[in-house]
Amino acid sequence: MPKQMRSNEAAAQFQREAQELWEEMDRWMEEHPDATLKQIEQHLRPLRRRFNARLVALQLLKRGAGASVDPPACPHCGQPMEYKGVLEKQAIGLELEGSLPSAYYYCPRCAEGFFPPQPPAGPDEERLE
Template identity: 35%
Template sequence: MKAQYEQHWHEVAQEVLLEMRTWREEHPKATLQEIEEEVDTRIARMRAGLVEGIAMSSAAAEVGGRAAGEPAHCPTCGGTLHARGKQVRKLVTTGKQTVRLERSDGSCPTCQVGFFPPG
């Protein structure tokens, strides 16, 4: 099964290519340096998106290999965990891009235990 970020990556790449084509049409006399700057900015954005996607896919795997969007289950009783919200961590990476790491936090109403603590 394809990871979510793989699909997203294709969309972002398409978007960037389209943006660059439009930009080029609007800047037919751009210097090589200007072109490089435009490309670098977008590459930095794509890079951040990929880092975020890969990091998040790993976080999803840690909580039991469930597919994104599906409810998590308690490893003890198998009941559906109640979401307690998401914890978000923001990091700034290469090219001043923000990488947003999100981790869902849940608790089991039966066992009265919380899961996915920060760490």
């Protein structure tokens, strides 16, 4: 199981990334002093979506990225799977787009690997794909 990121480490990383976002927007605003609100929003939207993905990624790393002490059973043969580490998985959500860390498991018997399944979405929730 991976070592979980400590809260203070995640917070420090988040602050560095927030500073990078600020600097990117600051540069862009200097280059586009007459930008309209619509243009500012259009430039900010993809930056914000990536920033949101990084925020979620850091929170997931604090929780071990979905790894568990007891490995999941292989969905094909039912045998315990082997933990292979944390891999990046592309995610697109309503307010984020980017790579998210996720524990990866492998079944040597079936030669199948997978990311742990997400819990079922509630009636008012969408699954993160």
